[in-house]
Amino acid sequence: MLQSPSPTNETGRHLAVLLEDIPHVRLLNTGEATHTRGGRLDLTLVSSDLAADAIWEVHPTLTSDHFATLTSLPVAPPVPPRPPPRWNIRRADWSRFQASLDEWWADYQPPDDLHQQERDLTAAIQTAATTAIPMCAPSRRHRTDWWYYNDEVREHNHRVNLHRKLYKKRPNPNNLKLLQEVVARARQVSLRAKEDKWLEWCATFSQHTSLGQMWRSVRTASGAAPPHPAAHPHPQQEAERLATIFTSRGSSNQLPLHTRRTQQQLQPHRDEAVREAMEVADMTDRPFSLQELQQAKRRGRDTATRADGVPYSMLAHAGPAGDAALLATLNASWTAGRLPPAWKEADIQPIPKPRPRPPSTLPKPAGAARGSAEHRHEDHAGSSEVDQCMRHAE
Incomplete structure (x- = not known):
């Protein structure tokens, strides 16, 4: 049933029973070997809703003792949620x-x-x-050029905006030619910055680079949304540590002994003054x-x-x-x-x-005319x- 040349064993029977008991799960393997010695050790399971048009194959070159497998699913990319609508107050x-x-x-x-x-x-x-x-x-939810955006690109984009305003205010051939030159220069700067960042990214690849890191970089270069790392790797522990430090430094135990004794002596009078003030009606x-x-x-x-x-x-x-x-x-x-x-x-x-x-x-403020x-x-x-x-x- 699992298209394996090995003898039937307890693990294989367990997988076969699971596939029979769970009808909405399908096996995509075609019987092709996934190991260099001919074994079918790597199984790909998918829900039946996606199994109809799914494509499964063994990669011809990516291998160690196992072959890499490629699974293609006909799933449209998720649509990012649109930002909530805002009213145009103007x-x-x-x-x-x-x-x-x-x-x-x-x-x-x-x-x-x-x-x-x-x-x-x-x-x-x-x-x-x-x-x-x-x-x-x-x-737009994010800038698509954020991964190569730098000060030079920002400066040339600023120049383009200035010359566009100038041409809109004074539309003549000289201003049009100047605007075209500035736009062409800004495109060259952006292309050069993009190429430099691309080469810098490619230089970080080695035999130890994980596929996950590589695909994250590819999505970044294709204009995907930038990642949002946490402000701190352990925010809860850091917050508790800072709260403990603040509490200890702000504690009255840090004060001299005579100051703490004075506070204890004045505390009953202060509480009584607060109670009296709470009973007095204010305007x-x-x-x-x-x-x-x-x-x-x-x-x-x-x-x-x-x-x-x-x-x-x-x-x-x-x-x-x-x-x-x-x-x-x-x-x-x-x-x-x-x-x-x-x-x-x-x-x-x-x-x-x-x-x-x-x-x-009350001291009179200078220049007060009334009130x-x-x-x-x-x-x-x-x-x-x-x-x-x-x-x-x-």
Whole structure:
């Protein structure tokens, strides 16, 4: 059954029973010898879905005491996942975006569940963005010339971009000829850099080079995605080692004996001062206002988005309905004393802010034209909390 000239033995019977009991596995061997002495010692098993068009053969030259075998399977290369779509903020129709949020907020009743309220707000923003903002075209995931890219190639590509802008601004024959010369020179530099890297790679081959390393280099030269090695070979052990060093160096045991005794003596007074401060009401212990939200939005800018794909620009152009919905979510989070689970899974730890000193004891800043120091302190404290929550929301 296994097309072997050797006598039947226990191992062969075991393999034959396995092939009969597992119908979706096929044997590809054609009976050709895989050993220099004529034995069929190397078996190639494949699933029945791939066995129909599979090709199996013995390599004529790659040999030691066994012959190398080649197996070709009719499998298309895996398609890399496309990057998640992004909205083209530069072509956004903010009037239509705000109208969609106004229509949603008019009939919306915020639920008691903070998590559900945050999900509803995110879904409403995404729906409005899909309606009013076009999608960006998918970009390439990596550069195909990364394996030979160097400073010289970068410099000539930069020159090509400059001359293209020059020709686009002043399209005349002289600029066209100059652009063609620069492009030709950049191609020569790229070809020379590619040839040098190719020769450098080939020079590393020897009789000890593994086939795996060789194929990895071939895929690299063909423009495949670059490998992403780990930042450290043993990240968990390294993190624990650094944490242990930091803990030992930051421990109070490193302080002198008299300093530790002073800390122990002052600890009860400090705990009592913290408890008293927590019981004192502060002027900023109140829900966020629309004015604080608008002040925080004016200072915001787009950063990298999370899985929901909502950038800060959408929050800044949400309009009255979007501001009301976001403010309701922020105040619900403030009342609950925690953030929605989608906002980095963090809990707000309420820490009482220091009370401002009387205006007479505060130094007056130079050039202050209006507003007391007390009001400035209140606005600053409230805005900082809104900024934090806005960053979590984003």
